[in-house]
Amino acid sequence: MTPSFETYAAIRFGYGLRPGATPPQSPEAMLAALAGPDLAAADWPIAGFAEKAEAERALGLLRKARREKVDGAEEEFKAANRAALVVSAGEMRHAMLRAITGPDGLRERMVRFWADHFSVNARGKGLRDVTSGYIEDAIRHNITGNFRDLLRAASLHPVMLIYLDQVLSIGPNSRIGKRAGRGLNENLAREILELHTLGVGGAYAQTDVRQFAELLTGLFYNFRTGFDYRVQAAEPGAETVLGEVYGGGRTERLADIHAALDDLARHPDTARHIARKLAVHFVADDPDPALVAALEAAFRDSDGDLMQVYGALLAHPAAWSDFGAKARQPFDFIVAAFRALGTDPGEIANLNFRKTRQFLSGPMAVMGQPWQQPPGPDGWPEALEDWITPQGLAARVEWALMAINAFGRDQDPAAFAVAALGDMADDRLRRIVGFAESRAEGMALVLASPEFNRR
Amino acid sequence: MAHNPNRRQFLLRSAALGCSAAASPFWTPITLASAPWDTRLVVIILRGGMDGLDVVRPAGDPLFAEYRPNLSDDAASSDLDGYFRLNGHLGALAPLWQAGEVGFAHAVSTPYRDKRSHFDGQDMLEAGTGMDVGIGAVRDGWLNRMLQSVPGVDARTAFAVGREDMIILNGNAPVSSWSPEARLDLSPQGRRLLQALYHEDPLFQEAGNTATELVEMLETGDAGDDGEGDDNAMMASMMNAGRAARAGALARFAAERLNQDTRIAAFSIGGWDTHRTQANGIKRALGELADAVLTLKQVLGANWDRTAVLAMTEFGRTARENGSRGTDHGTGGAMLMAGGAIRGGRVYGQWPGIAEAELYQRRDLMPTGDVRAYAAQTMQGLFGLPRDVLEGSIFPGLDMGSDLGILR
Numbered sequence: 001m002t003p004s005f006e007t008y009a010a011i012r013f014g015y016g017l018r019p020g021a022t023p024p025q026s027p028e029a030m031l032a033a034l035a036g037p038d039l040a041a042a043d044w045p046i047a048g049f050a051e052k053a054e055a056e057r058a059l060g061l062l063r064k065a066r067r068e069k070v071d072g073a074e075e076e077f078k079a080a081n082r083a084a085l086v087v088s089a090g091e092m093r094h095a096m097l098r099a100i101t102g103p104d105g106l107r108e109r110m111v112r113f114w115a116d117h118f119s120v121n122a123r124g125k126g127l128r129d130v131t132s133g134y135i136e137d138a139i140r141h142n143i144t145g146n147f148r149d150l151l152r153a154a155s156l157h158p159v160m161l162i163y164l165d166q167v168l169s170i171g172p173n174s175r176i177g178k179r180a181g182r183g184l185n186e187n188l189a190r191e192i193l194e195l196h197t198l199g200v201g202g203a204y205a206q207t208d209v210r211q212f213a214e215l216l217t218g219l220f221y222n223f224r225t226g227f228d229y230r231v232q233a234a235e236p237g238a239e240t241v242l243g244e245v246y247g248g249g250r251t252e253r254l255a256d257i258h259a260a261l262d263d264l265a266r267h268p269d270t271a272r273h274i275a276r277k278l279a280v281h282f283v284a285d286d287p288d289p290a291l292v293a294a295l296e297a298a299f300r301d302s303d304g305d306l307m308q309v310y311g312a313l314l315a316h317p318a319a320w321s322d323f324g325a326k327a328r329q330p331f332d333f334i335v336a337a338f339r340a341l342g343t344d345p346g347e348i349a350n351l352n353f354r355k356t357r358q359f360l361s362g363p364m365a366v367m368g369q370p371w372q373q374p375p376g377p378d379g380w381p382e383a384l385e386d387w388i389t390p391q392g393l394a395a396r397v398e399w400a401l402m403a404i405n406a407f408g409r410d411q412d413p414a415a416f417a418v419a420a421l422g423d424m425a426d427d428r429l430r431r432i433v434g435f436a437e438s439r440a441e442g443m444a445l446v447l448a449s450p451e452f453n454r455r
Numbered sequence: 456m457a458h459n460p461n462r463r464q465f466l467l468r469s470a471a472l473g474c475s476a477a478a479s480p481f482w483t484p485i486t487l488a489s490a491p492w493d494t495r496l497v498v499i500i501l502r503g504g505m506d507g508l509d510v511v512r513p514a515g516d517p518l519f520a521e522y523r524p525n526l527s528d529d530a531a532s533s534d535l536d537g538y539f540r541l542n543g544h545l546g547a548l549a550p551l552w553q554a555g556e557v558g559f560a561h562a563v564s565t566p567y568r569d570k571r572s573h574f575d576g577q578d579m580l581e582a583g584t585g586m587d588v589g590i591g592a593v594r595d596g597w598l599n600r601m602l603q604s605v606p607g608v609d610a611r612t613a614f615a616v617g618r619e620d621m622i623i624l625n626g627n628a629p630v631s632s633w634s635p636e637a638r639l640d641l642s643p644q645g646r647r648l649l650q651a652l653y654h655e656d657p658l659f660q661e662a663g664n665t666a667t668e669l670v671e672m673l674e675t676g677d678a679g680d681d682g683e684g685d686d687n688a689m690m691a692s693m694m695n696a697g698r699a700a701r702a703g704a705l706a707r708f709a710a711e712r713l714n715q716d717t718r719i720a721a722f723s724i725g726g727w728d729t730h731r732t733q734a735n736g737i738k739r740a741l742g743e744l745a746d747a748v749l750t751l752k753q754v755l756g757a758n759w760d761r762t763a764v765l766a767m768t769e770f771g772r773t774a775r776e777n778g779s780r781g782t783d784h785g786t787g788g789a790m791l792m793a794g795g796a797i798r799g800g801r802v803y804g805q806w807p808g809i810a811e812a813e814l815y816q817r818r819d820l821m822p823t824g825d826v827r828a829y830a831a832q833t834m835q836g837l838f839g840l841p842r843d844v845l846e847g848s849i850f851p852g853l854d855m856g857s858d859l860g861i862l863r
């Protein structure tokens with residue numbers, strides 16, 4: 001069946017229906033909300049990276065003291081570490097609550113989309129969770145501007161520099177390189193080309209990766225001194241990336257890196273890569289080529305103005321057809337379930353650390369999407385088949401049973417189906433869930449239904 | 456998924472029915488559905504690009520220490536054959552090497568070249584195709600195409616273990632996937648209704664049916680495996696779920712299935728993308744790999760003798776260490792082979808040398824062998840698959856070459 005515009009808008013471009021909340025009424029209204037003030041961020045604040053960096057630095061000092069067996073350092077480290085975990089859990093709840101309560105679902109979805117496009121996973125690099133702060137600084141403020149600014153903010157953010165090893169890459173012929181015998185690390189250069197801009201099918205070769213890696217040397221961050229462009233670590237001389245020459249002036253300059261990033265942002269392969277990714281994420285795993293072409297043209301013609309691209313997406317007929325071609329990812333599934341249940345935001349905000357693990361982060365991991373720990377810099381998979389697996393589906397049913405027992409309101413399953421799915425809750429679905437032995441199980445079946453897990 | 460009994464299976468069934476049901480150890484409903492062979496294959500995908508030169512080190516060449524001043528410390532490694540040394544973090548496998556149950560192939564790779572993308576590299580590794588086919592053009596995996604080419608296969612014959620999708624097993628042949636920590640505590644009525652809900656959606660129907668069947672099988676078949684089986688177990692699994700199951704847990708689950716009617720299992724081990732401080736960074740991944748192999752051997756028991764394990768990666772890494780005591784994406788690498796069916800205790804492959812002119816693009820270990828040839832010869836030996844099927848449909852365009860002698 002074909003859902004109404006409202007159902008489409010709420011489910012495909014937002015986090016689903018919520019009793020008492022009015023779904024978007026038109027593409028214009030959706031774009032206007034996105035261009036307007038960020039209300040959800042004000043309601044549920046999340047600290048930026050600078051604040052986390054301070055905590056991270058303090059934790060690093062305690063870790064060192066503990067290694068050196070300073071009196072009491074062990075206890076102090078453990079307490080600080082616990083405190084950091086508690087803060088992270090709170091940030092996760094706030095990120096969820098923005099999507100659960102926020103009036104502007106498209107904004108939250110775009111934040112997740114771009115955070116995934118510029119994926120970081122800084123665990124294992126000696127860091128606790130700094131991803132939330134990175135998303136807050138680099139992504140959230142930049143999703144309605146120009147891609148050029150988003151690219152610069154994300155790919156040069158300290159968390160990205162650490163995650164993709166740029167802080168360790170030294171020009172072999174730079175002062176530091178020669179003195180310490182250090183050299184390049186290609187990681188960030190490769191992923192900017194392959195993932196952030198041109199895409200793996202783009203017109204670059206290994207020599208471009210190498211040259212770009214040389215150009216990127218000098219970028220540095222540490223928790224004590226902050227961001228720094230270190231000329232003494234930058235590879236001397238000019239570099240040629242995709243046929244353009246950068247640098248080669250009297251001294252190495254950060255401005256040359258910015259110029260190269262700007263050129264990558266406006267490369268036609270980048271327009272194609274971003275257009276396709278947006279269409280795949282929002283509409284279909286194998287999207288209508290006309291939709292991709294329309295997004296590509298909007299990106300190219302506006303020189304990367306993201307609002308223009310979103311406008312082209314919402315204006316295209318393909319965006320409003322073929323409902324259910326995508327799967328709600330586990331984060332989306334949990335958020336949409338809380339929306340459908342009409343759960344009081346305070347109940348979620350007040351979950352303690354243990355319950356946050358029990359109800360939110362633990363189950364999300366079993367469903368295949370541990371919070372802010374994507375498998376690699378390419379982010380989460382998109383295909384329906386990646387998410388609708390036996391083990392993933394079982395985890396969704398399990399969570400639904402548990403969450404309804406804890407947060408449910410003992411609603412009539414058929415009525416709950418309508419609250420969750422609007423006009424997508426057809427007779428058949430309402431009848432089947434009505435046969436359940438208990439209301440809770442009937443409600444869980446609604447959340448387990450194909451209709452609720454597709455978008 | 457529909458299962459059409461064929462003649463061969465029918466004969467097997469008749470034979471089974473001919474014996475006394477009570478007396479035959481094979482008389483279980485599961486055996487009736489099993490594939491028509493008794494050998495087992497485990498494929499482990501090592502995601503992130505395992506540095507073959509660090510795992511099986513060409514320490515006999517002085518260039519190795521020159522290329523890798525921080526990654527060539529001999530102290531913890533052990534001698535394999537006078538030229539190669541085994542990374543110390545795989546030390547737990549040394550007894551298996553001695554017993555001929557662990558071996559390696561060196562200077563091998565998939566046909567993937569030049570862009571050195573993890574993600575395309577893994578897609579090609581799992582698709583089993585060559586550079587002549589566009590990446591992503593083939594959506595099914597080579598293990599699935601292998602299943603399509605033999606009779607008697609049902610959904611339990613092959614298992615993808617773990618949370619993530621395994622392209623290597625995707626395709627038209629029915630396969631199962633499950634993660635050891637998953638549960639499904641719906642009432643019988645709830646399960647029936649779930650089936651009704653999924654009736655008109657094939658993807659959900661298949662996933663839901665598999666989940667229900669597996670849960671029922673695991674509940675009855677593996678009683679005692681986890682004695683709780685109630686809300687506590689569910690809560691415990693939810694609580695501990697922050698971390699993905701370690702390789703040992705995946706290997707245990709795979710081995711338990713392989714001891715039943717499953718003959719092929721695949722899972723992944725990540726953590727190989729060692730761009731920095733690799734001496735330390737590779738420790739966890741190698742520990743997981745060693746643990747997986749040892750767990751398979753332990754749980755498989757007597758079945759280990761009929762098992763081959765292939766652990767393969769999307770590409771190797773640069774011959775020289777990079778500027779941060781790690782290595783960047785490369786080309787040729789190594790694969791690990793294990794199991795009682797493998798003729799281990801040796802390093803297979805044509806060693807190209809590591810002098811600069813001998814490297815691929817003066818940078819990476821030159822691949823002289825195709826990992827697909829090792830996989831094809833393993834399947835030829837284990838399952839009796841004909842060469843034309845292996846070179847035609849399973850690995851299109853592959854030249855398997857002459858017998859490498861990797862099986863006992």
